[in-house]
Amino acid sequence: MQLATDRLSATFQALADPTRRAILARLALGETSVSELASPFKMSMPAVSKHLKVLEHAGLISRSRDAQMRPCKIEAQALKQADDWLEEYRRLWEQRLDRLEDYLRAVQIQAKTAQTETAQAEETKAAKPKGKGKSRGRKK
Amino acid sequence: MQLATDRLSATFQALADPTRRAILARLALGETSVSELASPFKMSMPAVSKHLKVLEHAGLISRSRDAQMRPCKIEAQALKQADDWLEEYRRLWEQRLDRLEDYLRAVQIQAKTAQTETAQAEETKAAKPKGKGKSRGRKK
DNA sequence: CTTGTATTTAACCAGAAGGTTATTTAACTG
């Protein structure tokens, strides 16, 4: 059905659909049948079956057999891989507050300066510095 | 270009492509131009431009202007949203070992019960770590 | 062996994704 791309791409791809995320949410509560997984949705069974195939291909679920039923089980390892990828970027949002503080501090200083030099503030715009000076400021 | 689905779907969708993840990896090092972002790939500029549009639509990057250049910057909040979603499932892989331990302990008790129906209660008590104070934090 | 139940497969469809080349827009430069 889908391309044989890498595992991580397949995982994110699988998570990119609300129906599939809802299925995973249900499976987080415990193993269950395809019919029960399908019941909350108004789509046809084959459609759900396809979603399950996508999830299985991504390693997010596994299936066993119980009479006519094919119970699905969530497989957390694939989710962990996605989490591991995000881990690399965690600092980017965890440092956010610190940077906001830096920014606010800078603004405060600027405000104080502006109090004494109000007139020149407008002129600065016209007095464009040469070349790639980039007076646009706060470029880390 | 892409569907106007919910933000989380758009984010996971954006992350489901290796090229886009590579772009984000580069942007994690700092803001840069489209040309530089495109340079590692053998695809055309319009292709990269499309990838950037997908990332921007998902809120994963933002763009500013600097002369002819349109520098891209990573936006960590969208990544955090993905991480928050995964957070709900974290216990599934973090508790895995604990549950395996529980299972093995149960099997052991069963085996012993089958052998001799004598004093295994004390052993169980001794072996049990008691409480789930493992506090396996989410930060590595 | 026939029927019912649970689920998958087959065939098909519209629209999205990801790529291409050619053209256009935007901003600096001489």
Next chain:
DNA sequence: CAGTTAAATAACCTTCTGGTTAAATACAAG
């Protein structure tokens, strides 16, 4: 102004996605 650079847009193509209905499979129970 004309020319160059950086990037986006337009038009087009192929493959993938997510859904459909109809038919097939696997199993259990009469």
